[in-house]
Amino acid sequence: MRTVAWNTQNQCVELIDQRLLPGEFKVISLETAPQVAGAIREMVVRGAPAIGATAAFGLALAAQRSDARDVTQLRRELNVAAELLVQARPTAVNLRWAIQRVLSQVDSPAAMDVETLREAVLETAQQMADEDVQINQRMAQHGAALIQDGDTVIHHCNTGALATVDWGTALGVIRLAHEQGKRVQVLVDETRPRLQGARLTAWELEQYGIPYHIISDNAAGYFLRSGQVNKVFFGGDRMAANGDVANKIGTYMLALAAHDNQVPAYCVVPTSTIDLSLAHGGLIPIEEREADEVLNLQVNGVAVTPQGARARNPAFDVTPHRLLTAVITELGVIYPPLEVHLRQALNRATQE
Numbered sequence: 001m002r003t004v005a006w007n008t009q010n011q012c013v014e015l016i017d018q019r020l021l022p023g024e025f026k027v028i029s030l031e032t033a034p035q036v037a038g039a040i041r042e043m044v045v046r047g048a049p050a051i052g053a054t055a056a057f058g059l060a061l062a063a064q065r066s067d068a069r070d071v072t073q074l075r076r077e078l079n080v081a082a083e084l085l086v087q088a089r090p091t092a093v094n095l096r097w098a099i100q101r102v103l104s105q106v107d108s109p110a111a112m113d114v115e116t117l118r119e120a121v122l123e124t125a126q127q128m129a130d131e132d133v134q135i136n137q138r139m140a141q142h143g144a145a146l147i148q149d150g151d152t153v154i155h156h157c158n159t160g161a162l163a164t165v166d167w168g169t170a171l172g173v174i175r176l177a178h179e180q181g182k183r184v185q186v187l188v189d190e191t192r193p194r195l196q197g198a199r200l201t202a203w204e205l206e207q208y209g210i211p212y213h214i215i216s217d218n219a220a221g222y223f224l225r226s227g228q229v230n231k232v233f234f235g236g237d238r239m240a241a242n243g244d245v246a247n248k249i250g251t252y253m254l255a256l257a258a259h260d261n262q263v264p265a266y267c268v269v270p271t272s273t274i275d276l277s278l279a280h281g282g283l284i285p286i287e288e289r290e291a292d293e294v295l296n297l298q299v300n301g302v303a304v305t306p307q308g309a310r311a312r313n314p315a316f317d318v319t320p321h322r323l324l325t326a327v328i329t330e331l332g333v334i335y336p337p338l339e340v341h342l343r344q345a346l347n348r349a350t351q352e
Contacts, residue, residue, distance in 0.1 A: 047163025243338025244281025
C-alpha cells in the first residue's frame, strides 16, 4: 500500500504510522487539517515527498470538511489551513511546494463555486500523489545505472517507500538495482536519534529481500576508510541553487568521510526538492527538535544521561555541493558544476 493515500469511501487521509515500525504495522485515519499538521510534526509521516503529499491531502480534507457556502469563505478557510500545515516542519521544501501548488487551484478563476473548488483541491492532491510515484520510478532508473553488480553501498536515514508516496528516492535506486539482478549489499546507518535507518530502512530491505547490515552512524568512516564501500546514497529535504543539500543529521559527516576516501556520494532528490530561490545551503532553515529525542536513550532499561542533562537536537545538517559526486533527479543524473547544471536542467524541464 501507499505511505499516504486518500480513502474515497470515508473521505479521510490514511497514513502508515511510522513511529510504530518495525514492531507494529498500523494505518491511521485523519479527518481534519489540524490532525494532518500534527501527524507531520510528530513524524507519523516523514520524508520530504511524503510530507508534501500529506500536506496536499490535508488541504483536501479542509475543503471537504468545510461548511463554507461561498467560494470566498472556502478560500479563506483553505488559506488558514495552509498556514497551519506549512508551519508543521520548516526544512522540507516539498511541504511548502505542495501547498502552493494546491493553492494555485484555490485562486484559479475556474473555481467559481464551492463544489468545483472542493473537487479541484482533491484532484490536485491525488494527481501530486500519483506523480510522486512516477517521479520516484524515473529517478530509480537513472540511479540504478550507477550501481554495479557486487557493490556495497552506505545508505543514511530512510528514503524508501515510507519516505515518499511509494517506491522511494535513494533507497528506490537500490531497490531497482536489486530487482535488475545486481547483487547489492547495504550498510544501513542507524541514523540517530530517531533511528530511521535501523527501524525503517532495515524493515524495508527485509521486505525486498536485499542483504544489509545495520551499522552505528560513527562506524561509516571505518568502512569507507577500509575500502569496504563502493558508493554512498542519501536523499535530501531541500537543495539550494548551488547544490548544497539539507538532509537528515549526520549526512554531512558521512559525505565528508566519503569524499576523503574517494568514494562517490550521490544525492537522490526530485526536482520539487530543489529550491532555486536560495543561493546556498546556509539559507536553508534547520529544524531543531525536542531535546527528549536525544535524552531518552536507555540501555538495559536504564537512562544513559544524568538527570537534569540538556541536549541540542538539530534534525538536519547541510552538505556542501563540493562533496557530492552527482545529484540524481527524475530528469537524469546531474553532475558538477551543480550551480550551473541544476538550473539548466530545471529550465529545460519548464520549457518542455
